[in-house]
Amino acid sequence: MAKPGSTATVEIKRHHRVVVNDKKGYLIAKRIMDICGALIGLICLSWLFLIVALLIKLEDPKGPVFFKQVRVGKDGKEFYMYKFRSMVANAEELLESLLHLNEVSGAMFKMKDDPRITKVGKFIRKTSIDELPQLWNVLKGDMSLVGPRPPLPREVAQYTEYDKQRLLVTPGCTGLWQVSGRNDLGFDEMVELDLKYIRERSLLYDIKIIFKTIKIMIRPNSAY
Structure with missing residues (x-):
């Protein structure tokens, strides 16, 4: 298995079932850490929120500052996840025409040179600043600071029973x-890393x- 910070290939063990670390003491401490x-x-x-909001509006005045999207959380519960808008206002409408250009395997869509991304969007995605509004989701309890990324409903529709184990804990x-x-x-490597975290998670x-x-936000990795 790759260690945090490594880009080594992850060993795929799709026949294994995950055992969730759900000790009460850990869950209480985790929630306190999330809120604080x-x-x-x-x-x-x-x-920073104010500066990013102004830059987004200056580049594309017609679109909203924030982007909300239905995601799937713990036990399959759906919720609205918030981000700074990093794409053109009609990005969702354009997605269908780009699906054949998907650059990652499995049930998710990623495209390095996605034409829907704005100039400001490219920077805030590279530094993960676009994710900061999710702190509101953390306060609400939909998400945690740390956990598997919440998938889209269309992605979950393609999940196997093994993949659905990502949904056993609160997303992060x-x-x-x-x-x-x-x-x-x-995708398969992402699932294995998520399940490794679920098995071994601790404060x-x-x-x-x-x-x-935080280190990656200062010195960006492969985010796009």
Whole structure:
């Protein structure tokens, strides 16, 4: 298995079933960390929110600053996930014409030179700044600071029963996949990293992933 921060190939073990670490003490401590971290982040980064909002509006005045999208969370529950808008206003309408250009395997869509991404969007995606509004999702309890990324309903529709194990825990703003290569890894490798996290998650593990995420925001990895 690749360690956090590594881009090594992940060993695929799709016949294994995951055992969730759901100890009560850990879950309580994790929720406290989520609330405190989200509040501190929203307050301390309010100046950055304002600057990004202004830049988005200057480049594309007609579109909204924030983008909300239905995602699938723990146990298949759907919720609205928030991000800074990094694409043109009609991005969802254009997706169908781009699906054949998907550059990753499995049930997700990624395209390095996606023509729907704006100039501001390219920067905020590269630095993961576009993900910051998800701190609001963390406060609401839809997401955690650390966990598997919440998939789209159309992606879940293609999941096998094995893949659906990603939905056994609350999804996160960041996770083991993001700090282990992100778009350099395929769908199956992403699933394995998520399941590794679910099996081994602990408060210390979460803190390590958060610090690695901050490092990646300062020195971007393969995000696009």
